[in-house]
Amino acid sequence: MALAKRIIPCLDVENGRVVKGVNFVDIRDAGDPVEIAMRYNEQGADELCFLDITASHEGRDTTVHTVEQIAEHVFIPLTVGGGIRSVDDIRTMLNAGADKVSINTAAIHNPELVRESAQRFGSQCIIVAIDAKRVDDVEGQPRWEMFTHGGRNPTGIDAVAWAARMAELGAGEILLTSMDRDGTKNGFELGVTRAITDAVDIPVIASGGVGALDHFVDGVIRGGADAVLAASIFHFGEYTVPQVKAYMAEHGIEMRQ
Amino acid sequence: MTGIVAVIDYGMGNLHSVASALQHVGASEVVVTHDADVIRQADRVVFPGVGGIRDCISEIRRLKCDELLTQALTQQQVPVLAICVGLQALMSRSEENGGVDCLDTIPGEVRYFGNPLTDAEGARLKVPHMGWNEVHQTMAHPLWAGIPDRTRFYFVHSYYAHAWDRSLLAGSVQYGVSADAALARDNLFAVQFHPEKSAAAGLRLLKNFLEWNGQC
Numbered sequence: 001m002a003l004a005k006r007i008i009p010c011l012d013v014e015n016g017r018v019v020k021g022v023n024f025v026d027i028r029d030a031g032d033p034v035e036i037a038m039r040y041n042e043q044g045a046d047e048l049c050f051l052d053i054t055a056s057h058e059g060r061d062t063t064v065h066t067v068e069q070i071a072e073h074v075f076i077p078l079t080v081g082g083g084i085r086s087v088d089d090i091r092t093m094l095n096a097g098a099d100k101v102s103i104n105t106a107a108i109h110n111p112e113l114v115r116e117s118a119q120r121f122g123s124q125c126i127i128v129a130i131d132a133k134r135v136d137d138v139e140g141q142p143r144w145e146m147f148t149h150g151g152r153n154p155t156g157i158d159a160v161a162w163a164a165r166m167a168e169l170g171a172g173e174i175l176l177t178s179m180d181r182d183g184t185k186n187g188f189e190l191g192v193t194r195a196i197t198d199a200v201d202i203p204v205i206a207s208g209g210v211g212a213l214d215h216f217v218d219g220v221i222r223g224g225a226d227a228v229l230a231a232s233i234f235h236f237g238e239y240t241v242p243q244v245k246a247y248m249a250e251h252g253i254e255m256r257q
Numbered sequence: 258m259t260g261i262v263a264v265i266d267y268g269m270g271n272l273h274s275v276a277s278a279l280q281h282v283g284a285s286e287v288v289v290t291h292d293a294d295v296i297r298q299a300d301r302v303v304f305p306g307v308g309g310i311r312d313c314i315s316e317i318r319r320l321k322c323d324e325l326l327t328q329a330l331t332q333q334q335v336p337v338l339a340i341c342v343g344l345q346a347l348m349s350r351s352e353e354n355g356g357v358d359c360l361d362t363i364p365g366e367v368r369y370f371g372n373p374l375t376d377a378e379g380a381r382l383k384v385p386h387m388g389w390n391e392v393h394q395t396m397a398h399p400l401w402a403g404i405p406d407r408t409r410f411y412f413v414h415s416y417y418a419h420a421w422d423r424s425l426l427a428g429s430v431q432y433g434v435s436a437d438a439a440l441a442r443d444n445l446f447a448v449q450f451h452p453e454k455s456a457a458a459g460l461r462l463l464k465n466f467l468e469w470n471g472q473c
Contacts (some may be wrong), residue, residue, distance in 0.1 A: 002376065002390070002431070002432075003382075003386065003388050003389070003390045003412075003432060004388055004389045004390065004409060005388075006388050006389070041456065044456075046388065046389055068273075071273060071274055071277060072273075072277045073277075073281075075274070075277075075278050075281070075453055075454060075455070075456055075459060075460055076411070076454055076455075076456050077411060077413075077454050094270065094271050095271050095273075096271075097271060097273055097274055097277075099274070099454065119309075121270065121307075121308065122270075122307055122308045122309065123385065123415070124307075124385055124387065124413045124414070124415075125307075172385055172387070172413075173387065201372060201373070201381075201383055201384055202383055202384070202385070203383045203385070203387050203388070204383075226383055226387075226388070227388070256389040256409045
């Protein structure tokens with residue numbers, strides 16, 4: 001009897017539509033975020049994550065409306081990330097019905113945003129997203145650095161030290177994405193996952209690279225992650241949430257069935 | 258008819274999820290408010306809460322929500338459901354924010370989970386306690402109707418309640434310590450977890466609340 005590890009499907013949303021599509025057998029509209037959110041809820045997803053990749057300001061208003069609609073129909077925790085830059089952005093998403101927001105680049109430019117928003121809204125709703133890439137030191141020892149802009153721009157900041165600092169500033173959770181693995185289906189980068197889960201007392205969500213059932217198990221058992229986030233493996237129907245949960249439970253991991 | 262459900266709003270965050278969930282399970286009229294007249298006429302009252310306890314208590318007192326709550330419990334005698342920080346606010350005091358006196362509706366205290374926190378085998382546990390955990394039902398109660406013992410509910414909190422009178426305990430949760438997950442007394446039911454975020458089990462509890470006559 002213990003706290004269950006969480007499975008979090010993640011959807012990319014642009015101008016109020018889910019992009020890249022979702023391949024459920026009997027879905028009417030593969031782009032409708034509300035229908036997709038309801039479907040994952042029925043499958044037993046423990047939380048949902050929406051990543052807003054909308055570029056335009058007008059499009060972001062649409063996203064707010066989308067979040068409102070989802071919150072009216074789906075009664076599991078909802079995280080919204082992408083383009084969160086200010087306390088006002090956070091307030092807007094929380095008022096729309098998001099339970100948590102994920103802050104990425106803005107935390108690098110302005111770490112105080114994490115402290116200020118955690119104080120104002122509570123640590124429980126402030127997730128700091130870390131995009132880490134392996135940059136071994138001169139002796140070949142593994143090291144991971146923070147990158148921005150989808151892994152293109154190095155920041156020079158050590159990812160493990162950064163996670164610890166974000167926890168000190170009041171982040172309630174870390175969403176860790178390995179930029180070396182994202183989209184590869186080769187599994188999580190377990191080195192950085194373990195280094196960060198060991199370095200902080202707050203929960204860590206592992207992301208980036210899931211392509212097989214064993215990867216979920218490894219993320220939790222070897223990486224030490226408290227939750228696992230995945231996108232395409234669910235969207236294209238390779239595995240359903242119940243299949244993943246059953247497999248993890250078979251490997252001795254506490255799950256909500 | 259579920260009558261008017263008043264969700265007490267003291268300005269500490271979004272309460273639409275609670276209102277939406279109540280409507281989803283059949284509440285005919287849900288009003289999110291701190292208007293005394295509305296709350297006095299409500300048939301049921303929900304007392305939610307998010308954020309730091311010091312700010313919560315100070316806003317509850319400033320808006321006189323504490324008096325309205327006492328009135329709902331003792332004079333109106335309508336069913337009252339407290340959620341998360343709503344439950345914590347009902348206790349005598351909390352360790353959060355350097356120590357805060359709370360409403361003392363349920364004698365007891367709110368404690369920090371501790372750091373480091375470990376389970377029975379010595380493994381480290383993260384704080385906040387975030388996610389789906391099993392609630393052990395320690396009392397038969399109309400709000401547990403149709404919900405099997407040890408069903409998982411969604412929790413997110415770093416502090417937990419401990420009521421002095423253990424006969425009030427309706428549900429407990431294990432996370433390094435045994436924390437009070439639900440407390441019940443007369444027409445009051447208080448939960449540490451978020452029924453509005455706990456999928457089918459949470460919705461069932463809210464439906465039970467709408468059907469509850471306020472008696473144990």
